[in-house]
Amino acid sequence: ISWYERCLWNRMEDFSTLLEGPTGCGKGAAAAAIGRSGFIPFDTAKQTFSSSFTTTFIPLNLSQFAEGLLESELFGHTKGAFTGAVETHEGVLGLCPPHGSIFLDEIGEIGIPAQVKLLKVLEEREFSPVGSHEKLRFCGRVIAATNRPMDTLRTEGTFRDDFYYRLCSDCIQVPPLAQRVMENPDELIELVEHFTSLITGRKNTELAARVLETIDTYLGRHYPWPGNVRELAQCIRRVILKRNYEGQKEKTQTLQDQLKTGIDSATLTADELLNGYCKMLYGRCDTYEEVARLTGLDRRTIKKRLQQHRAGS
Structure with missing residues (x-):
């Protein structure tokens, strides 16, 4: 913090932020928190801040425009x-005040020509309105977000490398809701309490507890939340109105698929991995002895592992 106070507080326009994550995982909320937490100068003559934090953050969804x-x-x-x-129309670059931020959502959807022009803005801090040769200065900070894998877009040639490297001063991976709940079960409780308060207009601990109980009854603790935080918000509304929520039925994964998903997301413990692996081999071999031979474990351990897997599933 001391380094920020000494050297960076008035230089944050040079630091762009790129948020990556699946649709509905909260990239917009994260961008708003970042954009509204920046420095706002205090006008000593007027004894007030030069602008409001609500006007220093300007969001724009790029995918809605041709x-x-x-x-x-x-x-x-x-x-x-x-x-x-x-x-005459003033764009978001002109509306953004000094020390403010613009949030460019769905940055992965724009074409190469727009990328080139935005790259020039980031490098030169200048832009011209359409139909004008006048050079205007952009004094704000850029926060961008995409739900598409940047590595894939760059490999396909639909996203310029130079533009990517100018955007990624700070890259933030916003994980899907299921992963966050797996890593910290209390986050689901906190989100339900938060959305319940927003929906009803007041804090209601009893209602939040009933919503959580309904989610646990209808979906279970390991529901994958394919719609992420956005789905959770609608789930809570449905539960408040109708006291049920069926969720989205996923195709049943094979045990091998489940193990691969757990490995890729780094959410399996060593015991869960070994138990699942023994179960997969047992389904193929059908004898404890053959599984023991393939894994180098003894028969008694294999039987114990299979029992643990059944108990945990």
């Missing part, structure tokens, strides 16, 4: 710049 309209939303346009431009 390429031509996107440039107008980003850079603004002058009156008569194109058909339909009946008045």
